[in-house]
Amino acid sequence: MSTTPPSTPPDPSPPPRRRATITDVAREAGTGKTSISRYLNGEMSVLSPELRARIEAAIARLDYQPNQMARGLKRGRNRLIGMLLADLTNPYSVEVLQGVEAACHALGLMPLICHAANEVEMERRYLQLLTTYRVEGVIVNAIGVREETLRPVGGGGIPAVLVDRRVEGLAADMVGLDNGAAAELGTRHLLEQGFEHIWFVVQPFEQVSSRQLRVAAFDRAMRDAGRARGHTLVLDLADMDTLARGLAELDRAIDSSSGAGARLAGAMSRIALFAANAPVALRLALHLKARYGANWQTRVALLSIDDPDWAELAGITTIRQPTYDIGYRAVEFLHERIEGVHTRARDCLLPGELIVRASTAR
């Protein structure tokens, strides 16, 4: 690192005068604070054109900008909502976020984005922080929060909307992918393509409702197709040891179904991996590439829920989630709650879209 002084003068910052307040503007315009406040709140009809002009001028001259904090304090609402994300590293989150932002924009809300980076402790802290800042509502893409943690929030406290995952015991609105339909769609596709061996690969799913649903739907679809049941492999991406063990198990399966032995026996058949989400798919792809080389796809087919940008490049089949809509819808739900809608908790399940690529095409 190098710290170079640029060629600018020693900071010609004008007298760091404090920001103008509503009182300053009133004085400058030769009127009272009330009129300024009215102007700010668009109650134009109650102001003489002449006064209005003076106010406008004063505001411009002083470069006045109302203090949202003070306004919030006074009115009891600050137009702030919390957006708690489990993992921004996952493209899913970023895409959902875009929907959230668009909706906030349209509804005059300001999202406070909190990134828990997959740490439960972080999540808890952020939730508390948001409460502390008196956000009017929260959108939660939970990691490990339990009902108690969210109680002051979803319960009698501030409204909450869940994204992608449900929190046990908490009756809150939730919006996400129709996991059952999506997993079934993927499984059906693989079966139709004639794959004999299908492995569903997923992160530990005890705590995450969406993962549970995907696993269950996969199993059901396999059974419905007459297969005993699909293989399910649990991969904990955060734990190198168990991760390595899981991948080793997978390797054995691949070797025995497409390895030299199987080939000689005429039982050669490409194995298919169904990744429960993009992070899993990436991990699998990286591993397979490292083990079987650049042509790993000739031995293994890969299908994933989520459609990260590298999927097209790698040519893997995916089920794209309606991420933008999920985010947008979540904000709409939340907004309704904030505005006082008091029906019981609702669910909004959106369908995924199958995008077939070379990986699973015949």
Next chain:
Amino acid sequence: MSTTPPSTPPDPSPPPRRRATITDVAREAGTGKTSISRYLNGEMSVLSPELRARIEAAIARLDYQPNQMARGLKRGRNRLIGMLLADLTNPYSVEVLQGVEAACHALGLMPLICHAANEVEMERRYLQLLTTYRVEGVIVNAIGVREETLRPVGGGGIPAVLVDRRVEGLAADMVGLDNGAAAELGTRHLLEQGFEHIWFVVQPFEQVSSRQLRVAAFDRAMRDAGRARGHTLVLDLADMDTLARGLAELDRAIDSSSGAGARLAGAMSRIALFAANAPVALRLALHLKARYGANWQTRVALLSIDDPDWAELAGITTIRQPTYDIGYRAVEFLHERIEGVHTRARDCLLPGELIVRASTAR
């Protein structure tokens, strides 16, 4: 979409009592607000153990949480800083963000993350919004803001530190990659690997200082190596028309250097593409794959500044930016400014790291 009512009772939300205030706590503890305030601010030594215990109990009973807005209003500082990101879709941004979050965490700051989604208008609005919320400082990864827009911010107003890109005419701290060294590093590597034809591919760079520096360093390195000068291709990823034209130009170059003609003439040589950042690299890779098939890398080598997660999978060589450190450092700079440090604007240039992969190895 289906909206199913879950099987929970019609919302057993307890009387939505309003949150307890400091006054409530004082009453509950049978004391004055001041003592509560002192307790909250950790001035324990000034409180009798007995009173302290009563306060603790009252707080717990009421589930009291101090209102940050009110605190901020009173003290004149709210521990909020703005983080304005040009494009969260770019992994670079997310990684920088992680450093920012860690630093904020350590310094007791709360980042308000704003995502401009590559739109100048959004950027302007967010900047204004942040001002309005009286953030104590801003970290800006600018798109198109000009000095005037940032004036109320970097100028006499709230402190600002720039990330990755400089804003013309604004004397503010800035932290980012040492673009000159990075581009030179990449170019040198390609030359050492014996590539004859090297194209530097970059988005429109007139407005973005980091891109300018990369282009310039590339040219310089090529000249120093005795080549006349490198080819530079400008690709506007947002404009499909010019994008198509640019890619077509590239295709011609590739065909003539590695196509049938060149092969017959014995002049066969693999062309190398040097992408100025990950979004460009992805676009190139997608195009090349579409045009030349899965084995496109046998015809073209690709090197990119930025090291997105798919780089390993695709096997392309990269120059990894110290993104986490960039974010962390930016917050540290900003924190110093907030605390009143008043030296002239500083620069912090961090080095990139070359990661050689199959794409450019011989």
Next chain:
DNA sequence: CTGTTAGCGCGTTCAG
């Protein structure tokens, strides 16, 4: 050690 008092910047009655 502890309580009282006065605002922070703004919105909102309520009389002019």
Next chain:
DNA sequence: CTGAACGCGCTAACAG
């Protein structure tokens, strides 16, 4: 149409 006065939740002197 306009301004004075009060209070949102909290902190900071200033007394006790």
